[in-house]
Amino acid sequence: MAPARDLRPTPTDGYPTATSFLQQDIEDTLLAHLPQCLASPDPTATQNVPAVLQRNNHMQYLLRNLRQGFPQRYTGQDASQAWLMYWILQAFSCLGVGMDGETKRRAREKLLAMQNESGGFGGGPGQASHLLATYAAVSALAVVGEPGPGGGWDDIDRKKMYDFFMSVKQPDGSFLVCHHGEVDVRGLYCLLAVATLLNLLTQELLEGVPEFIASCQTYEGGFGNASFPDWAFSNGYDPTTPRPVLGEAHGGYTFCALASWLFLQPYIRIRYQSTAAGISAGVNHVPPTINVRTLLRWLTNMQGTGIELGGFKGRTNKLVDGCYSWWVGGCFSLVDGLLGGASTATREPSNETATHAGNPPASTEDSEWHDIDDAIFNREALQEYILFAGQHPAGGLRDKPPKHPDSYHTLYCLAGLSAAQHRVVPDHSRRDDLLRSWNADTARGTAVVTASAGEQERLDNLRQESFLDALCWLEDEGADKFVGGSANRVNATQPLFNLTVTHTELIMAHFYQQRLPSRLPKTTSKSS
Amino acid sequence: MSAESEDVPLYAERPEWSDVVPVPQYQGVDALAPINYSAEYQDATDYFRGIIRMGETSPRVLKLTRDIINMNPAHYSAWQYRYKTLIAIGADLTEELRQMDDFALTNMKTYQVWHHRRLLLTALRSRDAAAGELAFTARVLAADAKNYHTWSYRQWLLAHFNDEERLWAGERAWVEDLLEKDVRNNSAWHHRFFVVWSSGVREGDEDREAVGRRELAFAKEKIALAPNNPSAWNYLRGVLEHTKTPLSALTTFVQLYTVSSPSIAPEVMDLDNPVPTEGAQLPCVNALEFQADIYEQEGGTQITKAVEIWKSLANEYDTMRKKYWEYRIKEGLQTTHT
Numbered sequence: 001m002a003p004a005r006d007l008r009p010t011p012t013d014g015y016p017t018a019t020s021f022l023q024q025d026i027e028d029t030l031l032a033h034l035p036q037c038l039a040s041p042d043p044t045a046t047q048n049v050p051a052v053l054q055r056n057n058h059m060q061y062l063l064r065n066l067r068q069g070f071p072q073r074y075t076g077q078d079a080s081q082a083w084l085m086y087w088i089l090q091a092f093s094c095l096g097v098g099m100d101g102e103t104k105r106r107a108r109e110k111l112l113a114m115q116n117e118s119g120g121f122g123g124g125p126g127q128a129s130h131l132l133a134t135y136a137a138v139s140a141l142a143v144v145g146e147p148g149p150g151g152g153w154d155d156i157d158r159k160k161m162y163d164f165f166m167s168v169k170q171p172d173g174s175f176l177v178c179h180h181g182e183v184d185v186r187g188l189y190c191l192l193a194v195a196t197l198l199n200l201l202t203q204e205l206l207e208g209v210p211e212f213i214a215s216c217q218t219y220e221g222g223f224g225n226a227s228f229p230d231w232a233f234s235n236g237y238d239p240t241t242p243r244p245v246l247g248e249a250h251g252g253y254t255f256c257a258l259a260s261w262l263f264l265q266p267y268i269r270i271r272y273q274s275t276a277a278g279i280s281a282g283v284n285h286v287p288p289t290i291n292v293r294t295l296l297r298w299l300t301n302m303q304g305t306g307i308e309l310g311g312f313k314g315r316t317n318k319l320v321d322g323c324y325s326w327w328v329g330g331c332f333s334l335v336d337g338l339l340g341g342a343s344t345a346t347r348e349p350s351n352e353t354a355t356h357a358g359n360p361p362a363s364t365e366d367s368e369w370h371d372i373d374d375a376i377f378n379r380e381a382l383q384e385y386i387l388f389a390g391q392h393p394a395g396g397l398r399d400k401p402p403k404h405p406d407s408y409h410t411l412y413c414l415a416g417l418s419a420a421q422h423r424v425v426p427d428h429s430r431r432d433d434l435l436r437s438w439n440a441d442t443a444r445g446t447a448v449v450t451a452s453a454g455e456q457e458r459l460d461n462l463r464q465e466s467f468l469d470a471l472c473w474l475e476d477e478g479a480d481k482f483v484g485g486s487a488n489r490v491n492a493t494q495p496l497f498n499l500t501v502t503h504t505e506l507i508m509a510h511f512y513q514q515r516l517p518s519r520l521p522k523t524t525s526k527s528s
Numbered sequence: 529m530s531a532e533s534e535d536v537p538l539y540a541e542r543p544e545w546s547d548v549v550p551v552p553q554y555q556g557v558d559a560l561a562p563i564n565y566s567a568e569y570q571d572a573t574d575y576f577r578g579i580i581r582m583g584e585t586s587p588r589v590l591k592l593t594r595d596i597i598n599m600n601p602a603h604y605s606a607w608q609y610r611y612k613t614l615i616a617i618g619a620d621l622t623e624e625l626r627q628m629d630d631f632a633l634t635n636m637k638t639y640q641v642w643h644h645r646r647l648l649l650t651a652l653r654s655r656d657a658a659a660g661e662l663a664f665t666a667r668v669l670a671a672d673a674k675n676y677h678t679w680s681y682r683q684w685l686l687a688h689f690n691d692e693e694r695l696w697a698g699e700r701a702w703v704e705d706l707l708e709k710d711v712r713n714n715s716a717w718h719h720r721f722f723v724v725w726s727s728g729v730r731e732g733d734e735d736r737e738a739v740g741r742r743e744l745a746f747a748k749e750k751i752a753l754a755p756n757n758p759s760a761w762n763y764l765r766g767v768l769e770h771t772k773t774p775l776s777a778l779t780t781f782v783q784l785y786t787v788s789s790p791s792i793a794p795e796v797m798d799l800d801n802p803v804p805t806e807g808a809q810l811p812c813v814n815a816l817e818f819q820a821d822i823y824e825q826e827g828g829t830q831i832t833k834a835v836e837i838w839k840s841l842a843n844e845y846d847t848m849r850k851k852y853w854e855y856r857i858k859e860g861l862q863t864t865h866t
Binding site: 006010011012013014015017018019020065066067069070071072074075076077078079080081084085088103106107109110113122123124125126127128130177178179180181182218219220224225226228230231242244245246247248249250294296300301303304305306310315316317318375376377378381 | 755
């Protein structure tokens with residue numbers, strides 16, 4: 001019999017402040033959204049809980065956005081048109097909604113109109129190129145595009161895009177989001193995701209980036225939005241000088257920093273190889289580290305308690321919000337990937353550093369891991385938050401009741417639901433298969449940057465490892481969990497990109513010119 | 529606000545703009561997901577695209593970009609072009625800053641508002657302007673105490689004008705005052721960490737051991753006031769980690785918070801170990817976790833005690849994180865056995 005649900009309010013210690021007043025208000029609201037039968041102390045009442053994903057309502061909501069567009073009050077999103085497209089199209093992917101050829105064609109046309117001749121995409125047609133818009137447009141094209149004339153993919157000017165990326169690169173390893181724009185880890189994530197999808201990674205592009213990310217981790221364990229470069233970089237680079245993080249630990253920035261850290265693992269392995277071999281121990285050969293132990297602690301603490309229905313917040317002592325279902329909920333797969341994949345029983349014991357993850361450990365101890373655990377957060381509770389509080393009755397998903405839905409929250413609630421339902425983790429045998437069929441020549445042939453003869457091998461290696469690391473993530477179908485039953489199932493999401501595994505495979509196979517080995521669903525039984 | 533009032537003509541109707549060829553937004557035939565713009569917005573952005581095509585930087589560009597920004601504060605291209613124009617025509621940047629004050633207050637959630645100020649301050653190189661910005665951000669934070677961009681900007685400002693002790697002098701006292709108002713304001717805690725630990729050694733803070741003691745005392749005092757406050761516990765942990773102090777240094781203090789009613793000899797005033805406030809709801813999760821971490825750090829047979837606490841967190845005090853506590857148990861046992 002299930003233990004009674006813990007619905008105790010957050011303690012205020014008889015010392016209320018502005019924060020605790022807001023918190024109490026939201027707890028009252030959320031509690032009112034918990035179905036009566038679940039709020040009752042009688043644990044036998046938990047049968048037949050009406051937890052239904054209102055698929056059709058959400059689909060209609062998204063379709064209205066796509067076909068009829070947005071009212072005038074959305075003018076504030078005029079510079080986010082690429083995002084609006086991505087949020088809608090990827091939400092369709094989550095819901096398993098297919099599109100007809102004509103809709104896809106119109107979507108491609110709309111997206112390509114945002115590409116600039118000087119490289120990269122703007123937030124709308126005629127707007128300056130921006131890293132965030134570039135990610136949104138390329139990701140949306142991954143959903144609706146295809147190879148060949150008119151297919152969208154070959155209309156992306158990758159050489160110019162690479163030049164745009166290099167033109168916003170800063171000496172401290174960060175990137176401006178656009179010319180004269182700000183630096184933050186969102187832009188960095190967007191750049192790395194796109195560069196990985198489109199086969200644009202080079203050593204030159206990534207130099208200094210791991211150090212920048214490491215400098216953005218806060219004492220709480222999560223990441224802030226940027227760090228201050230000028231002290232350490234006033235006269236060349238002085239690694240002993242502080243690079244203070246600007247801004248507190250935050251769910252959105254933490255996702256971006258952590259996913260970036262994963263994208264960088266192949267580069268880190270190659271860049272710091274010489275240290276491992278004991279060749280040199282100069283300052284530039286010390287690999288930067290992040291603190292995975294405090295990160296994991298912070299991530300788990302972002303999950304609200306029972307009275308908050310298990311939703312996620314984005315910062316300590318802030319309110320839960322449906323979008324963090326993905327930004328924080330999506331981080332747990334990434335941590336798994338960093339620690340060597342779910343199929344590793346021997347996780348790093350001290351957890352202090354993790355620079356060498358991704359070099360997959362032997363997979364002989366599968367069973368031990370699966371006996372213990374499936375995820376470090378409460379997957380059921382997160383699904384409940386999304387189903388009970390995240391859904392707007394008229395369709396679309398939202399931050400929290402009684403707010404209105406929007407495209408942004410609709411996608412990130414659905415993606416969070418996906419992260420809570422499925423487990424997508426690096427799979428070693430898939431990685432081996434991909435490696436066996438890897439063709440370095442065709443991958444090099446379609447790359448836009450060529451290396452000098454001496455650098456060729458390192459660049460080939462980076463391209464290959466990035467491809468394998470990105471595409472070895474598979475859904476462990478034996479680990480599915482559906483609150484409210486499998487009718488609530490949404491599609492699995494690739495944790496690094498927030499695209500489906502299939503879309504990720506198709507677009508990467510194209511831009512690396514690889515023939516992918518067929519993929520059999522992974523089904524690991526719980527017992528060994 | 530001009531573009532919003534009825535009697536202001538569109539750019540297309542103004543003779544002084546007749547030399548500009550407006551460029552409509554092309555988004556394909558029969559575009560998907562269109563935004564239903566107002567006539568004023570469409571008009572202004574058509575002329576903006578026209579100006580970009582001409583590459584013009586002139587005072588009227590400032591007016592045009594201001595109109596667009598008023599209607600859409602997130603139009604980063606308009607901000608970008610405005611900044612380029614300000615620099616190109618040698619505009620009075622202090623005046624620009626002042627003009628944007630009210631705008632920043634009403635649009636404080638917009639990235640561009642804060643980034644624009646950062647660009648202006650970088651170009652101005654003026655410590656008076658920086659002092660003004662500290663006052664301004666303090667005003668904004670008085671209205672919205674957790675505004676991420678404002679905090680981030682204030683930290684950048686202090687770091688950028690690092691050598692101005694005058695700017696830094698009142699910072700710790702100021703943020704302490706904010707914590708006085710709301711001890712649960714995590715942004716303020718983070719700012720304190722930035723000021724004390726992340727940005728070098730300030731005048732008067734040269735004795736780092738003393739600073740460490742002062743900060744631990746501060747965090748403990750705030751925990752006593754409201755024990756179930758993760759912000760204060762996180763700060764405490766941050767200080768210990770930063771100063772490489774073992775967790776066990778706080779054993780006596782933490783134990784006061786791991787029991788439901790601590791037995792305290794009323795005649796003894798232990799300043800190092802402030803007692804929980806009267807209304808405290810104990811034991812508190814953060815204290816139990818801390819106690820378990822002490823045991824784990826001590827290792828050996830102490831691990832059994834840590835496991836006991838983790839079990840109580842998993843099954844009673846913090847059931848939402850059951851999986852995490854089980855993970856800690858597994859990790860703790862594995863570490864001891866190897």
